[in-house]
Amino acid sequence: xPPPSSSSAPPPASTTSWSNNGGSSGGSIGSTVAGxxxxxxxxxxxxxxxxxxxxxxxxxxNINFLNCGIGSGGWTPPxxxxxxxxxxxxxxxAYEPNSAFSPCAAYxxxxxxxxxxxGLPAILLASFAMQESGCDPSTVGGAGEQGLMQLTSDKCxxxxxxxxxxxxxxxxTGAQFFSDTxxxxxxxxxxxxxxxxxxxxxxxxADATADQxxxxxxxxxxxxxxxxxxxxxCQNINAYSNNPPLGEYFxxxxxxxx
Numbered sequence: 097x098p099p100p101s102s103s104s105a106p107p108p109a110s111t112t113s114w115s116n117n118g119g120s121s122g123g124s125i126g127s128t129v130a131g132x133x134x135x136x137x138x139x140x141x142x143x144x145x146x147x148x149x150x151x152x153x154x155x156x157x158n159i160n161f162l163n164c165g166i167g168s169g170g171w172t173p174p175x176x177x178x179x180x181x182x183x184x185x186x187x188x189x190a191y192e193p194n195s196a197f198s199p200c201a202a203y204x205x206x207x208x209x210x211x212x213x214x215g216l217p218a219i220l221l222a223s224f225a226m227q228e229s230g231c232d233p234s235t236v237g238g239a240g241e242q243g244l245m246q247l248t249s250d251k252c253x254x255x256x257x258x259x260x261x262x263x264x265x266x267x268x269t270g271a272q273f274f275s276d277t278x279x280x281x282x283x284x285x286x287x288x289x290x291x292x293x294x295x296x297x298x299x300x301x302a303d304a305t306a307d308q309x310x311x312x313x314x315x316x317x318x319x320x321x322x323x324x325x326x327x328x329x330c331q332n333i334n335a336y337s338n339n340p341p342l343g344e345y346f347x348x349x350x351x352x353x354x
Contacts, residue, residue, distance in 0.1 A: 133157055134180045140164035140172070151340040154327025155182035159344055162286060162322040170298035173286035178217065178278070181285065183330040186218040196334040197222055199231035203244070206267050214275035221245075221271050223329035224292060227321070230336075233263050238314045245270025286322060293321045305347050313352075319345035 132145040133156045144158025152159045156176075165172040190197040190204045200207070200222045207225075211218035222231070228246040229235035237246050243266035251269050252260035260266065278288040287297065294317050295304075304317035318324075320343025328335030328342045335342045 131155055138174055140174045149327055149333050152344055156326035159323040166301055170300050176285045177283045178285055183217055183219045184332045186222050189332040196332050203263055210268050210271035214271050219330055223325055226329050227325055233261050293317055319347050
């Protein structure tokens with residue numbers, strides 16, 4: 097469910113300088129720009145990264161770049177590592193009055209603890225929590241997913257007292273799962289973030305939206321997920337309440353609020 101908090105829109109915190117390419121498939125052709133994703137353009141066409149967050153773009157690229165191939169042959173994400181992306185620091189924004197991460201404020205130290213254990217930025221873990229549950233530990237998903245990180249039942253077997261919603265257990269298990277996924281994908285960040293939402297290489301628009309007709313509409317893959325995650329939450333922007341809304345597909349909107 098969309099979280100209740102509203103968001104301010106601070107600029108990206110990183111000041112790292114790197115090349116933002118204009119779309120050549122051969123490599124870097126752009127000028128060095130501070131605060132934009134650190135990769136060369138490839139077979140997915142223009143990166144389309146912008147310093148300002150728009151409906152379809154932001155510092156980590158345009159939605160069409162992030163969703164490369166979904167509309168023509170299947171998703172083939174460009175290789176992006178954790179060190180390539182632009183993010184804010186969780187602890188520097190979570191306690192601000194209008195922070196997108198206000199619902200996560202009570203769990204910042206836990207996110208930081210397990211992010212440090214698995215070598216991840218804490219903002220990534222908190223972004224999963226905001227995207228998946230609005231950082232509400234009592235959230236139960238449509239298929240029974242539990243807690244902040246929306247753990248599936250197979251990940252709940254060792255929960256203390258059988259309580260898979262326990263924030264410490266839930267965050268720790270989500271962090272371990274994402275770290276394992278990232279490692280198994282040789283550091284491929286887009287593939288790993290997508291897989292957290294059930295995406296897979298070669299996924300088409302029809303694959304992602306099939307559950308719209310299955311009786312479990314909200315089991316669809318959110319086709320705006322990567323843009324909302326990387327250019328929304330990771331920039332301290334509320335991906336659900338931002339104006340304009342972040343995305344182009346909005347395929348879950350047909351499901352209503354149930």
